Amino acid sequence: MGIITRTLAALAVASTMAAAPPSSPQALTWKECGDGMDCAKLTVPIDWNRPDGPTTKVDLARLPARDPSRRLGSLVVNTGAGSTIQPVRTMPAVVSELTTWFDVILIDPRGLGDKDSPTSVECPIAGPGLTGLVLRQDEKSWRAHARARAAADASCREAMGAAYTGLTSWQVAHDIEALRAALGEDRLRYLGNSYGTVFGQAYMELFPAKVGRMVLDGVADHTQPSLERWLTHNALTEERQLRRFRDWCEAGCALGDDDAIEVFDDLLARARRAPLPAGKRTVNEREFLVAVQGSLAPPIWPKLAAALREAADGDASKLAALLPEPPPRSPGYPMGALLCHDFMPRVPAYRAFLAIESRLRAAAPRIGWVQGRFQIARCLGMGKDPAYPPHPLRAEGVPPVLIAIGDHDDNTPNLAAEHMAVQLPNARVIRHGDGHAAYLMQGVRALGDTCLRRHVHDYLTEGTLPPRQARCPGDLMARIPRG
Template sequence: MRLRLLGALAALSLLPLSGTTAVASEIGWLDCGDGLRCAGVTVPSDWASPKHSTPITVNLAKLPARDQTRKLGALLVNPGGPAAAIPGFRLSKASYAELTQWFDVVMFDPRGFGAGDGVSCPSPFPAAVDSPLERKAFTDYREANANFARSCSPGMGPLVGKVNSWQVARDMNAIRKALGERKLRYYGNSYGTVFGQTYAELFPHNVERMFLDSVLDHGERRLFEWMAPMAATTERNLHRFAEWCAKAESCALYGKDALAVFDRVIAKAPVPAPGAGSGVTVSAGTIAARVADQTAERRWPALATALAEADAGDATALSRAPQQPPDNSLARTMLCADFPFDAGFVGHKAIEEQLRRTVAPRVGWADPVWGMTGHCDGLPKTGTHPPHPIRPVGLPPVLITSGSNDTITPVEHGKRVAAQLPGSRYLPATGGHAVYRGGNPCVRRHVHRYLTTGELPAPGTSCPAV
């Protein structure tokens, strides 16, 4: 879930059912294909005034436990985004299959997403623009954001100002009751960890087990401190890429100092990009942003080739941002309600320069400032639930993990959240985003033991790469 890459998953069919539910037997589960059972739970559009608000439906999809007579109950899951979760559940249910040894795995679409009551805005939210920030680009982007919000608002109906994790956590509690569960078992991944943190704050006594994977910290209010770990991890990954190139014969820069090549390309900028059009050149800032986008391991071969070509005088491969499908969902709306950072041009520019000076001089500075927070500028500050530290009383121990190389939800975020939740355990793991779903056997073993027995990994435990 890099926030600049937010986009709803491909739409697939779901049949939401209306009707307020109180116990599990009253949920009208229907077979909806792909081995799933689907239903819906009716909730107030505004939990601050439930008796006077229009009801909405939250969609559910269940992958049933293998043995219904011996199951431990339901495990509520949200994989992140924020996005419609159920379409992706259909495609990735194999990654949750082990959990059906013990649980009905129940996925939910956050309010405003998915079939039925999901909102589709007239146009996609505007795509992020590269750093370094320029005032005109910032001003244009801010106005585009405001236009997106204005165009989307009429279709939101009663959800205007009601799409945030505070409302979603209350939806989750209604789902818990509807499933007939005395206490909640929850597995939140990526943005789903924001929902988990809010639920832990609001309903600590209703939690039985909670596993948070790839955590986005909703406790840090200082923008620089929130972004710095993302930038630092991106910078570290560039160094890991250079080490790989020095050893891997498949790298287009094999045997070379890849960092020196990068520095040389930056020094040459602007670099011609003939494949992008006659007279097109690529600036140093754009090169840094493109490289920052490609520091994940799976992209290293392409990054090496692009740098080799740019070093030879052709930066075509570094001239364009990765193509993302247009997203006309409420992803931007929910993100910016939970993280309403709006530092303005001067504030963002100062953070960009501070990151470049103190944390990530080559590439880490080029992505988080605009891609992670700048895109909230211009959106209305209504119905927000901004970051704040929490100290939930009565919460049982929570299990938290993050991948060491994850630039999207860096390890520092997970550690900070673990420190706020008394008795919780942070499980370090080598890897990238979504460690459990990525199949790390060590992480899976500890998660299964925790979810079924409550036993946490021993202090000092860590999990190696797959």
């Protein structure tokens, strides 16, 4: 890991030092595009190190402020992995309340875009499933997964052409800066969720003087250069998530008076001895781990509790139903390549990973260690270029940023979010009892003026920060059915 860490650090310095010179703001042409949105395209260089070189386009959408007389300006939003525009069309409530004060500007990362948009690229070959390295743990399967992932990546490279070289958050942060200038805003107001927080971290580092108010919710930590430590944060958070599931169940779930971890341990031991009967099929040890690991997001807890109950009683059919479907044969998308270029431009070889995995098993022996294989599966077989690898955050002079961290977030591990937050001395952290994408999902559930949403809105509209050590309850958690 030492060689890998030093290599990533060197690449990081090279990437962050080469900031592109500013360019003249471009005029955006907005056109009505349905669902209360106006759409436009932002033309950007494929490589901001060559601002006069070939260009590509980025999809934008605008939800205008409801009352122009109360409008405070523009708020740029990215909701995370995948397109931002398409899910907002489906679930406008994730951001619609923000139009009380702002023109909400949605930006999609390169290679993604609105439905039927020519900027959205389909890669002819979809990547292999992320659970494959857990289900098949031998070296032969490792190599087969790498070949399948490499083929999918090659198909993306071919589909995108020269634009593929722009798939890093370093480039996307420059796109956001070009958008800020095009909107005529002196400073950027930004709300980033999940992967959108990676773009926010890059922007803070590259353009600290242009940061106005920034909310990062569900932080994907791009500041940890050690891959092993990053995987350990994932593993420890997942191990803790199992305990939180147990704590939730103690207040009432399908397991009754049984301790959820004791049931887990017993079923795992039974599956190691012989596959669990599940109707016309069985569930082996590795399938059991995949089914549980994939069900630790709080909204799935009622199904997980019911599945564990029936498995303990002799029928693992519901556990089998929690296993992911085989990966689709439909086209893939470039978001996976972007993630790998940002987080894992270099993946350890099989033997080196086994050494890492042994330490993950020691740190998180029940379920957390599975995260190592799950995360590595994203990028095994990918090419190493382009790359914007993780590195400590260098964002001097950035004004206070609001960071939301959820106790029940195992999608973007809360331990990793804490690691990023402490590198911003002026940041204000609001901890809450919900999981991933809490701000957005509270809007979808129409929960009204919750503690978390009130703090976010007060900050964005007035610059008012929550008190230090502020904490909000789990407003979504309280609505998870226990039956």
